[in-house]
Amino acid sequence: MLHVAEAARVSVATVSALINGTATVSPELSHRIEQAIRDIGYKRNAIARSLKMGxxxxxxxxxxxxxxxxxxxxxxxxxxxxxxxxxxxxxxxxxxxxxxxxxxxxxxxxxxxxxxxxxxxxxxxxxxxxxxxxxxxxxxxxxxxxxxxxxxxxxDNQRAVFDAITYLINLGHRRIGYITGTSDISPMHDRMAGYREALHAAGLPIAEELIRFGNFHEIDGYNATMQMLSSHDRPSAIFSANNPMVIGTMKAIRDIGLSCPEDISVACFDDFPWSDVFQPQLTTVAQxxxxxxxxxxxxxxxxxxxxxxxxxxxxxxKGRLMIRNSCRPLGAMAQSVSA
Amino acid sequence: MLHVAEAARVSVATVSALINGTATVSPELSHRIEQAIRDIGYKRNAIARSLKMGxxxxxxxxxxxxxxxxxxxxxxxxxxxxxxxxxxxxxxxxxxxxxxxxxxxxxxxxxxxxxxxxxxxxxxxxxxxxxxxxxxxxxxxxxxxxxxxxxxxxxDNQRAVFDAITYLINLGHRRIGYITGTSDISPMHDRMAGYREALHAAGLPIAEELIRFGNFHEIDGYNATMQMLSSHDRPSAIFSANNPMVIGTMKAIRDIGLSCPEDISVACFDDFPWSDVFQPQLTTVAQxxxxxxxxxxxxxxxxxxxxxxxxxxxxxxKGRLMIRNSCRPLGAMAQSVSA
DNA sequence: AACGCTAATCTAAACGTTTCGATCATGTCA
DNA sequence: TGACATGATCGAAACGTTTAGATTAGCGTT
CATH class of the missing domain: 3.40.50.2300 (Response regulator)
Known part of the structure; x- marks a missing residue:
């Protein structure tokens, strides 16, 4: 700016006034200054400006x-x-x-x-x-x-998961696996509360072995799902409280030789662009x-x-439950199991 | 910093020297300065520093x-x-x-x-x-x-697409649709070159009606695919030069009542985390x-x-062709068509 | 005692803006 | 003609750092 001022034979104050429009500058000086700015290729230094302006x-x-x-x-x-x-x-x-x-x-x-x-x-x-x-x-x-x-x-995380779990319950699921992140983070805490609330409202017991904690990553979902599916009394549905972990869940289901939704229903938190393109189309809670x-x-x-x-x-x-085809009704199967 | 200097009864230069370790400061003054920094809750202003340091x-x-x-x-x-x-x-x-x-x-x-x-x-x-x-x-x-x-x-975009298209050709495909972004952007240009090169190398004609330009978005892939599939002589395979557009392609295939890979093979540029989890598992060029x-x-x-x-x-x-199950061999079908 | 050396500290000038108040020319009014 | 408002321009201080160079004190040498 100093160089511009010198080249235009004016003071820096005038240059600043012109650039910012903070004061009227005569046409003649304006022209000289603009010319000088072009010639020199001057660009205002935003750092200096920030320092002054705060x-x-x-x-x-x-x-x-x-x-x-x-x-x-x-x-x-x-x-x-x-x-x-x-x-x-x-x-x-x-x-x-x-x-x-x-x-x-x-x-x-x-x-x-x-x-x-x-x-x-x-x-x-x-x-x-x-x-x-x-x-x-x-x-x-x-x-x-x-x-x-x-x-x-x-x-409203709690409500959103409540709705999703209730949906699974209404489909006939009784043992619903739940994979969550560490619950010191409030969405995870609230979502878990929604899970418990839904089971409670339906009069279902809460099986602690069906609740697994991971660290938000795909591999955590994979491991958690593997553990649940290896047990003798495995869940008929799994809900994943975050999106990356559900990829792990799907891979575990595949690797263990099961398929979704035929053998196990899956839903998760957070929608994604591909959700309704591939099979199974994942039921999700969309934010x-x-x-x-x-x-x-x-x-x-x-x-x-x-x-x-x-x-x-x-x-x-409010979240919105996007119902697709990754969860299937369990009516017949539930009866045959209880029989 | 001025306040710190005053509180510690030293000059700002000394404070700066201590903070940056640019000069030795006596233990006594160091202690006074550190105390003052804590008392005041001083934080160095990075803007001023940037201005001075450049x-x-x-x-x-x-x-x-x-x-x-x-x-x-x-x-x-x-x-x-x-x-x-x-x-x-x-x-x-x-x-x-x-x-x-x-x-x-x-x-x-x-x-x-x-x-x-x-x-x-x-x-x-x-x-x-x-x-x-x-x-x-x-x-x-x-x-x-x-x-x-x-x-x-x-x-090496050209090579990567060359490999992918050659793979489709080796599967027996002869009419391969190609969906690309505007080709003023070099990856799009180079990928298209790979497409043409592969067809050329196989002695196949280049059907200009099978090349569609979009603006990188899902909707563009959808429209392009719709157009190609509505023609009387539709392609048996489609390659999408970018990832968002392939979602549109898959949706168009679904909406028109066809399925992949049974009716049409699909591959695209850029891999994504879900690619091997859902069906069809998309064949992609992974960067x-x-x-x-x-x-x-x-x-x-x-x-x-x-x-x-x-x-x-x-x-x-180098890119890497991730072969999955979204492209199927066309041997039998090609014969029945040519018969 | 005079000297030089080293280490610690300070003074003051930069960095490139914005802006307040001062200056100065010009025109208006009494 | 003198007083005065108006509008354009400028000088200089400020924003919060860094740093070159000056200053000072302490100490060992000769």
Whole structure:
């Protein structure tokens, strides 16, 4: 900018005024400055501007795994929304690890992001501090964090799983395997609550050996399914509380020589683009990803626009059971077993 | 930092020296400074640091669509690699649009990223300028751009499709539909070349009505497939040059009342996690996503580490045909047709 | 006692913007 | 003609760091 000012024989203040339109500049000087900008190929240094202005027009976004189709979609929507608003997005993947997440949030704050969208956080001590210090607005995604009182958009996880399990029960299933992630993360906790609630409401016992914990990855789903299917009294249906793990479930079913839905019914949380193309077409709980992403972006953009003092807003969205053909009725079979 | 210095009764230079370890600070002052940092809760301002140092420890990454599983995986690998190296990643999605891409690259450069990984770029004028001005190192991904001489990691697309089409030909297929994205983008161009080369090598004619252009999205694959299947002389196999479009192909086959592979064989570019779980298990060309992401990250990190003057390095990786059960031999059927 | 050497610390100038208040020319009004 | 409002332009301080070079103190040599 200094060079531009010199070349145009004006002060830097005038150049800045022209660029930002913050003051009127005479046509003559305007012309000289524009010429100089072109000649030199000047580009404003956004870092210096950020330093002076105290805003980077950048937000931070952390998700557990971008390869999980739910997060892929949400990230995509959020990125588009902020792109439209002229913001850049810094993306971090936490690998479901609390320490990693805290580190990455620190990394983002170091870089002076103007706001933060944090997906699926555990009870991070850092996060609590951040929100309390209230330097930047934070939106929680997919998770409400006890003690952290801030904007959030989450799914009614318990209800969604309740509906799915109830559907299986109505099909005649009595022994329903449940594969979940570690339950220190609230969606996992709430989904499990939905499972228990549905069994309870139907007057069914809860068999603890049918509940398996994994670490969100395909291999965990595989192992959990293998264990359940190897038992003498195996379940007639399996519900997986996340999407990557259900791939493991399907592979285990295949490897053990069974088939879905003939031998065993399967359903899972989170829809994916292929779900109704291949066989079996998987019955899933679909989250409204578009709405989730947009709402989260809107909440944050609203804060960034200056609405800092409004009380925290919690948005609770509803999941939708996408019934396809991976679950079959168990009427006849249930009778023959009990006979 | 000023406050810390005052509280510790030292100069800011000493504080800086301690924080960065750039000079020895006596134990006594160290202790006072550390105490002050804790008391005040001081955090270094990375923006000011970037301004002074001329480096942001941030890189920019642009991809066409993060929802395309190939790019999802690559983004994930790259993000991890830079996270390990202490860099942040700014992510942009260009939606396959050249203007969007140029805008986003400008956005990233404005923010003074230290380097850039650009996936699947067209012949962007901006990109050429950027690389020529050589302010920041650039790595091209999935694409070599004529006239832009910089580091790149790409697949041998022509060879990969040649292998896939040859496989179909060896199964007895003679009329093979080909669905591609707009061919101004080099992978699409090269893949098409592989298709033509394979037909040519087998002495088969190229039926232009079997080549359909789409815009990379599911709906385009759907429409293209519908058109081909509605003709009186429909193909016995379809190859889709990208992954989202093959979903459309499968849906069109289903909607028109045919089934794969019984009535029509299908294969496509890019593997995905579900490919061997459901039926039909799709035959695909798998790219070595892990290697691609890592190599790209390494090339850029090497430049960032100071190796600026090395000549541009082009890495050419090989695809791998993953043969599953979505393509069936056509021997008997071909005879009955020709009879 | 004068000197030089080393280690610790500080002063002040940069980095590239924005912006407040000052300056200055010009035209208007009494 | 003098006072004054208006509009355009500028000078300089500030944002929070890093760092080159200056300063100071302590200590061993001669």
């Amino acid at each position: 805003t980077t027009r950048t937000i931070g976004l952390t998700v557990p795994h971008i390869t999980n189709p739910f997060f892929t979609d949400v990230v995509s929507v959020i990125q588009q929304a902020f792109d439209r608003a002229g913001y850049a997005v810094m993306l971090c993947c936490t690998d479901e690890d609390l320490n990693t997440q805290d580190d990455q949030i620190k990394l983002l704050l170091d870089r002076m992001v103007d706001g933060l969208i944090v997906a699926r956080v555990g009870d991070g001590a850092i996060l609590k501090r951040i929100v309390d210090d209230a330097n930047v607005p934070v939106v929680l995604l997919d998770r409400i964090c006890k003690g952290v009182d801030t904007d959030a958009v989450v799914l 409204p990803v578009q709405a989730i992403g947009e709402q989260a972006a809107n909440l944050l953009l609203d804060r960034l626009a200056g609405n800092r003092d409004a009380p925290p807003r919690k948005l609770l969205l | 480096t942001t420890r941030t890189i920019g990454l642009t991809v066409p669509h993060i929802t395309n599983p190939f790019f999802t995986d690559v983004v994930s690998v790259i993000q991890q690699a830079f996270d390990r190296a202490g860099y942040a990643v700014m992510l942009c999605c260009t939606d396959e649009d050249l203007n969007t891409q140029d805008d986003q690259i400008k956005l990233l450069l404005d923010r003074m990223v230290d380097g850039l990984i650009v996936a699947r770029v067209g012949d962007g004028a901006i990109l050429k300028r950027i690389v020529d001005d050589a302010n920041v190192p650039v790595v091209l991904l999935d694409r070599i751009c004529k006239g832009v001489d910089t580091d790149a990691v790409v697949l 070595p996503v892990q290697a691609i992401g890592e190599q790209a990250a390494n090339l850029l990190l090497d430049r960032l580490a100071g190796n600026r003057d090395a000549p541009p390095r082009k890495l050419l990786l």
